[in-house]
Amino acid sequence: MALRVQKYGGTSVANIERINNVADRVQKAYDQGDKVVVVLSAMSGVTDSLISLAKQASKTPDKRELDVLLATGEQTTAALLAMILKSRGYKAKSFLGFQAGIQTDKTSGKARIQEIDGKSIRQSLEKGYIAVVAGFQGADENGDITTLGRGGSDTSAVAIASSLKADVCEIFTDVDGVYTTDPRICSNARKINRISYEEMLEMAILGAKVLQIRSVEFAKKYNVPVHVRSSFNEEEGTMVVNESADMESAVVSGITCDMNEARITLRKVPDQPGVSAKIFMPLAEAEIGVDMIIQNTRSGGETDLTFTVTKDDFERAKEISQKVGKEVGATEILTAEEDIAKVSVIGLGMKSHSGVAATMFQALASENINIRLISTSEIRISCIILAKYAELAVRTLHSAFGLDQKK
């Protein structure tokens, strides 16, 4: 008998038939004696429809109200699954974020979970209920509805698993697990059986959409075993766990490609102390995360400043940049949303192997792909390139690091 938290993504609950399939799985776990907490996303496409509705209402929708609107998506699926389970004779009960005790900070649109009061869910489980939790949402200390950002249901699930000390947090999705790279781009991509939190974190940060970044951080911090697997078959997927000796010992574990960044360039910024702070403070205050920054000093005491933000933040970042750009005396603000991609190689082995960067740059150069920006971490190297080379770069790197070969 185990306590399992199962999270099902948007494609797994896309319609009533699929929600019935989810109910089959939940039922099976329950029938074999497990306690089950189910965390659901909105039906696939619903969150996007709601965002587009909001954009019809307002060009830059108020973030507090957007959260109130978006939260309806998960509320819908949670209620539907609970209904189905009850109509099959099971004890089941839906929990909205605030009812599940998920307390967050006040950052609308990408709130962070501060605390989970798992009491209500625990009591329900003890009474034999299946707890069906609306993912992606919580409430701040004032009781205002908040949402956790794209993929936030993963974080809801891992956080609940951690608070309940669950035996496993199963993330059911529309892929079989975590792959060495995106199989839609590279047909030689292989499923990874076990991956460390650290590698998974880098892969999530870099655009492997299978898990939300914060969910991996949470899992790492509280040591929650996460099982990423398909909701459409019974195969084992990928276990995301602590680094261990028996882990696949590749130097590079995976290649990622992130098309979700947009670039902003401020031209001819006066090259004075404090200018960067003047530019980046307002972005930080607006809670816009800046990823890569590059600065090229020009002649004549001027500098060009380029940085990247996620496309979600692009509109607001642009507005702020134009304002502060004018204030600091930049002559021109160039923005380009669509034309860049970030390809990255990730692997724990990098810590002990040198030459990974050289291999990467060499592989890209062999295809005449120009590198615009580079950033690195202990277990990752990322390059910004033109978007049109993205797929070619991924396939080239996948093969250059020997990931194509079956082990």
Place this chain on the structure above:
Amino acid sequence: MALRVQKYGGTSVANIERINNVADRVQKAYDQGDKVVVVLSAMSGVTDSLISLAKQASKTPDKRELDVLLATGEQTTAALLAMILKSRGYKAKSFLGFQAGIQTDKTSGKARIQEIDGKSIRQSLEKGYIAVVAGFQGADENGDITTLGRGGSDTSAVAIASSLKADVCEIFTDVDGVYTTDPRICSNARKINRISYEEMLEMAILGAKVLQIRSVEFAKKYNVPVHVRSSFNEEEGTMVVNESADMESAVVSGITCDMNEARITLRKVPDQPGVSAKIFMPLAEAEIGVDMIIQNTRSGGETDLTFTVTKDDFERAKEISQKVGKEVGATEILTAEEDIAKVSVIGLGMKSHSGVAATMFQALASENINIRLISTSEIRISCIILAKYAELAVRTLHSAFGLDQKK
């Protein structure tokens, strides 16, 4: 400077363009110095779509979960209006039922408001906010989401108006006000300028869909002046107020027609003491309201029992009736959902005028319309007839009581 509660129905918020029109009206009231609380329904059609989704999930959807699902409709419109008002530079904030302090009992699907803690809304108004409240919903003492039944947003609005001691509760709808009868059935129907709570209550109970019954009960109990008016023009509508000397002194104020009842007949029920209780107690326990009851004693110690329920409750009432019918030994249960209509005449003047019933029966007889069941109150007479005669009956009665004539 007044405190106004404005409620907008489903057709008034049917799409973003119309919600923008609502914002225009709200803005106008706010700009002239009034404090405004807006209560919204779901977009027209949305509640029905959600119910049909629920019925795909389960033939008889669990009521607690149905409430969780339905509540998303008003959550959506409240968030959208608040967004629009904010994007126009106004201070605005959405409130879900529980955030607005609307505490109800636990009767899922048709919960009753027990208490309103208006503190949050009042504080927001004092800070210059426009409060946008999701109608139709509340929460019980456990924090479970509840809904107030069809048209429940009217009740939300009146209840909030009463708790805030608002100067007026304006119900904006797709008609110009309360009519002597349904203008779609009878082209001679006239708008009523002022009507008493009592008459309005009877008309609402009897199917005049312009106001939810409980909202009128609430308005009557707490003496809330209600102004029913069109959201598509600036005309004065109908004031619903305390009975007063200057009220239009017609014997009959209006004719209603309710097609929303279904009939259940239990044949050959043993004619023994306690049998009726055995039949109606389980219905009461299931919170199914029974409207009219008729009992015909047959020979041989048996009796036929006919009663009506709303079509919403029909499926459940049928199940229960079949079960208890078998238990008490009824030989046959006949049910008919579609074929009946209840036509009623309403008027405060009936208290002091005799002959209204006779005129009504005479008028129906003149068109050869057979009366199946009759029920009366101090200010109302209702007859159940075959549905196919409904429109004819309404027109005949409207003319027989002189409502056609302009005053």
